[in-house]
Amino acid sequence: MNRQTPKGIPHTTPRQSATFTQDVNSDIRRAAATGIYDIRGGGAKRKLPSFDDLLFMGASISRYPLEGYREKCETSVTIGARHAEKPIELDIPITIAGMSFGALSGPAKEALGRGASAAGTSTTTGDGGMTPEERGHSSKLVYQYLPSRYGMNPNDLRKADAIEIVVGQGAKPGGGGMLLGQKISDRVAEMRNLPKGIDQRSACRHPDWTGPDDLEIKILELREITGWKVPIYVKVAGARPYYDVTLAIKAGADAIVLDGMQGGTAATQDVFIEHVGQPTLAIIRPAVQALQDLGMHRKVQLILSGGIRSGADVAKAMALGADAVAIGTAALIALGDNDPKWEAEYNALGTTAGAYDDWHEGLDPAGITTQDPDLMARFDPIEGGRRLRNYLKVMTLEAQTIARACGKNHLHNLEPEDLVALTMEAAAMARVPLAGTDWYPGKPGTTY
Amino acid sequence: MQTIDLADSTLRALNKTLYAQSETTNQTQWEILNPKGAHAIACGLDAPIEVTVRGSTGYYCAGMNQKATVNITGSAGPGVAENMMSGKVVIDGDASQYAGATGHGGLLVIKGNASSRCGISMKGIDIVVHGNIGHMSAFMAQSGNLVVCGDAGDALGDSCYEARLFVRGKVKSLGTDCEQKEMRPEHIAILTELLAEAGSDARPEEFTRYGSARTLYNFDVDNAGAY
Ligand SMILES: Cc1cc2nc3c(=O)[nH]c(=O)nc-3n(C[C@H](O)[C@H](O)[C@H](O)COP(=O)(O)O)c2cc1C
Numbered sequence: 001m002n003r004q005t006p007k008g009i010p011h012t013t014p015r016q017s018a019t020f021t022q023d024v025n026s027d028i029r030r031a032a033a034t035g036i037y038d039i040r041g042g043g044a045k046r047k048l049p050s051f052d053d054l055l056f057m058g059a060s061i062s063r064y065p066l067e068g069y070r071e072k073c074e075t076s077v078t079i080g081a082r083h084a085e086k087p088i089e090l091d092i093p094i095t096i097a098g099m100s101f102g103a104l105s106g107p108a109k110e111a112l113g114r115g116a117s118a119a120g121t122s123t124t125t126g127d128g129g130m131t132p133e134e135r136g137h138s139s140k141l142v143y144q145y146l147p148s149r150y151g152m153n154p155n156d157l158r159k160a161d162a163i164e165i166v167v168g169q170g171a172k173p174g175g176g177g178m179l180l181g182q183k184i185s186d187r188v189a190e191m192r193n194l195p196k197g198i199d200q201r202s203a204c205r206h207p208d209w210t211g212p213d214d215l216e217i218k219i220l221e222l223r224e225i226t227g228w229k230v231p232i233y234v235k236v237a238g239a240r241p242y243y244d245v246t247l248a249i250k251a252g253a254d255a256i257v258l259d260g261m262q263g264g265t266a267a268t269q270d271v272f273i274e275h276v277g278q279p280t281l282a283i284i285r286p287a288v289q290a291l292q293d294l295g296m297h298r299k300v301q302l303i304l305s306g307g308i309r310s311g312a313d314v315a316k317a318m319a320l321g322a323d324a325v326a327i328g329t330a331a332l333i334a335l336g337d338n339d340p341k342w343e344a345e346y347n348a349l350g351t352t353a354g355a356y357d358d359w360h361e362g363l364d365p366a367g368i369t370t371q372d373p374d375l376m377a378r379f380d381p382i383e384g385g386r387r388l389r390n391y392l393k394v395m396t397l398e399a400q401t402i403a404r405a406c407g408k409n410h411l412h413n414l415e416p417e418d419l420v421a422l423t424m425e426a427a428a429m430a431r432v433p434l435a436g437t438d439w440y441p442g443k444p445g446t447t448y
Numbered sequence: 449m450q451t452i453d454l455a456d457s458t459l460r461a462l463n464k465t466l467y468a469q470s471e472t473t474n475q476t477q478w479e480i481l482n483p484k485g486a487h488a489i490a491c492g493l494d495a496p497i498e499v500t501v502r503g504s505t506g507y508y509c510a511g512m513n514q515k516a517t518v519n520i521t522g523s524a525g526p527g528v529a530e531n532m533m534s535g536k537v538v539i540d541g542d543a544s545q546y547a548g549a550t551g552h553g554g555l556l557v558i559k560g561n562a563s564s565r566c567g568i569s570m571k572g573i574d575i576v577v578h579g580n581i582g583h584m585s586a587f588m589a590q591s592g593n594l595v596v597c598g599d600a601g602d603a604l605g606d607s608c609y610e611a612r613l614f615v616r617g618k619v620k621s622l623g624t625d626c627e628q629k630e631m632r633p634e635h636i637a638i639l640t641e642l643l644a645e646a647g648s649d650a651r652p653e654e655f656t657r658y659g660s661a662r663t664l665y666n667f668d669v670d671n672a673g674a675y
Contacts, residue, residue: 035669149550149569152531154492154512181666193552193571193590194609198665203588207568208527208546214507217487221508224463225492 027270038270039178041103041359041369043171043262043307043329048279050262050307051316053426054419055435058405066404073400074410077324079301080162080231080254083223087231087254088140088162091120092396093324093411094314096331096388097259097305098144098164098235100126102179102188103266103359104332106133108368110381111335113137115388119396124164124326127177127202129191130156137385142233145222148177148202150192154225162230162255163222165215167206167244168237170263170306173277177202178267183362185371212247219252233257238283238306245290249300257326258287260306264329266369267360280306282429288321297321298412311398318399319414320430334391335384336366450475455482459489466516469495483509485525490518493535510537513554529556532573545582548575551592557646564601567594570611576646586613587623595642597650605658613658614639616650627661 016022030038059065066073081087096116101109103126110133116123122140125131129151135141143160145152157163168174179188179200189196209218219232234248235257248256260280265273284304291297304317305326317325332338338346340353345365349358359369367379403411406418420435421427427440434440452462462480469475478499483489483506490499491511501509504522514533523541532551539547542560549565551573558566558575564582567575572592580598587603589611599617606623612635613626622628639652663671 035672036667149531149571152550153533153552154494154514154531157512195665198609199667203569207565207587208508208530208549214526217507221488221491221511224459224488225512227464227467228460 039267039360040270040357041266042357043264044274046274049281049425049429051313053422054316056402056418059407063407065407068404073403075396082254082300084231084254085229094392094395095121095326096123097326097328098124098126099328100128101131102128105370105376106131107379107381109134110137111384114385118389119392147206158226164233164235166235170237170259170261170277171265172268172272173237173239175272176204180360183371212251215251238278241283242286242290245287249294249296255301257303262307263305284320285431311395314395314399315402315414318411319418334388335368337368449477449479451479453481466490466493469497471495548573574642576642578648597648608660614655616654625661625664626658629657629659631657
């Protein structure tokens with residue numbers, strides 16, 4: 001209102017609505033102008049109960065620590081020994097998650113391979129198939145078997161060190177893939193056997209199986225084709241972890257990849273990312289429970305992903321029962337994604353470093369989530385690989401620091417008893433006591 | 449002719465033996481007895497051999513086939529010749545769901561009928577069905593040719609891309625973004641060749657061609673109701 005407040009009457013401060021926030025209003029205006037939902041990359045941006053709500057207690061009189069830098073704290077992990085002749089042996093329990101060629105450039109995939117190999121871990125293909133860059137530079141490469149089957153072929157299947165059947169992704173449980181026309185270069189179009197420049201929507205269900213009984217037969221077929229040599233993982237979104245993990249084990253999976261709702265995506269509807277799925281913290285214990293109930297904990301490995309950023313997150317995931325973790329977004333940031341050095345260009349795109357998530361538009365100033373030759377040329381895969389290796393090493397050192405402080409000579413020996421929670425929510429989800437108490441909501445034997 | 453009897457051999461031993469055949473093997477003729485609906489028979493083959501399965505197969509027979517010819521004298525379970533790359537698979541009887549799903553190349557011939565989702569997400573394979581096909585066939589079909597000498601069920605070619613769909617009989621309904629197309633001489637030529645290879649005496653002129661109307665290729669809010 002333009003009316004001046006009459007003299008003597010106190011001015012009330014303009015009040016923003018907690019319901020119709022500036023963010024919400026801008027979403028409404030965007031929808032009204034375009035007629036299409038917002039599509040973006042990245043994971044859930046809302047605040048969720050997370051690993052930040054957990055703390056390690058460290059050593060005390062009743063537990064004694066290991067000497068930092070002197071007493072060994074092992075980090076290796078074997079994945080997939082349940083049925084595979086050649087399980088995956090990793091030096092560190094931090095793997096690189098599946099990210100599609102198409103979403104990422106060829107050099108970015110190469111850098112992921114270089115960094116992961118130098119750190120002694122695996123990397124993973126994605127929707128769109130296996131590229132020679134990635135195979136060539138990855139000492140251990142997991143080949144994703146997705147509903148779209150873009151680029152799927154038995155020769156690449158046999159080149160893989162493991163196969164990951166993708167049922168779901170934490171950012172979009174129940175959703176398919178999306179790659180918009182801007183990013184369909186000649187090479188991407190050819191690999192996917194589709195016309196250039198069209199919007200590609202990959203299917204959300206596999207074309208030739210439905211349900212756990214079929215999955216068991218699909219796994220049999222893939223094992224026959226690969227001679228029972230390599231492990232077969234099943235990747236599920238953090239939707240109904242207890243049942244999904246149970247069914248995947250029953251179907252014969254060697255390992256389970258479980259992805260919470262903070263997990264990144266290359267391009268998905270914002271409404272899907274923010275409103276479907278469960279937080280990473282909430283899905284671990286039910287998954288571990290399923291493994292334990294079937295006597296399969298530590299036999300079928302649990303690889304957890306969705307918002308893993310640091311060695312502390314790795315240690316917490318492992319303390320709650322995961323065998324390893326996978327990182328997507330953090331690996332891209334290590335390569336140089338969202339680096340403030342490109343701030344002027346982010347501003348020109350109407351955003352700012354740290355908030356840039358329009359990966360599907362193919363205009364990434366850092367040259368990582370693009371197929372544009374000029375932008376791609378900004379990214380050096382050797383330097384990127386080195387940065388990723390450094391970051392993986394730091395995460396490992398951090399996790400070891402915590403494990404030693406808890407008196408553990410292997411990261412796998414971390415346990416829920418090492419943790420307390422800062423909030424009731426985190427206590428309930430992680431099933432560890434609220435700090436200062438011996439209680440968490442839902443604790444067996446507790447009466448209310 | 450080499451014979452493997454699944455009554456006294458394991459699936460693993462069978463597939464291992466077949467996969468071990470080299471490009472230049474002189475053991476080119478194989479016969480499999482007593483399949484009894486077993487799954488994943490003769491999948492992942494990678495040599496120019498001819499395998500005849502005497503009886504009916506379970507899921508994924510001849511899956512991901514390359515170069516080989518696989519004959520099934522009975523009927524085939526779900527996903528026969530799924531993701532085939534090259535070679536030929538011939539089924540004397542009927543085929544269950546998802547026949548030829550995501551196939552990249554080669555020729556799949558079904559002498560009986562095929563169930564739903566035949567040719568789903570096909571990526572270059574040629575499929576000839578002598579009988580009828582079920583609903584949602586050629587869903588999201590990307591490329592290749594699907595030839596149906598009988599009738600097609602509901603929602604043929606839903607959300608298809610550049611695959612060519614030829615149907616001789618009736619189509620119960622077309623899926624979203626699938627439309628009837630003009631038959632040009634090049635299509636008659638493709639059909640002539642495929643029908644001959646598939647041993648069908650149907651005449652190319654009797655077929656109608658269907659394909660993508662390409663209205664869903666790039667998002668348009670006015671088409672949102674189609675999703
Ligand atoms: C750019 C990008 C592309 C992705 N592509 C795929 C994919 O092709 N297949 C898949 O299963 N997951 C894909 N994901 C999800 C990751 O595999 C993983 O689940 C997720 O990134 C883990 O969460 P984080 O990003 O918080 O580490 C992608 C993620 C990103 C960021």
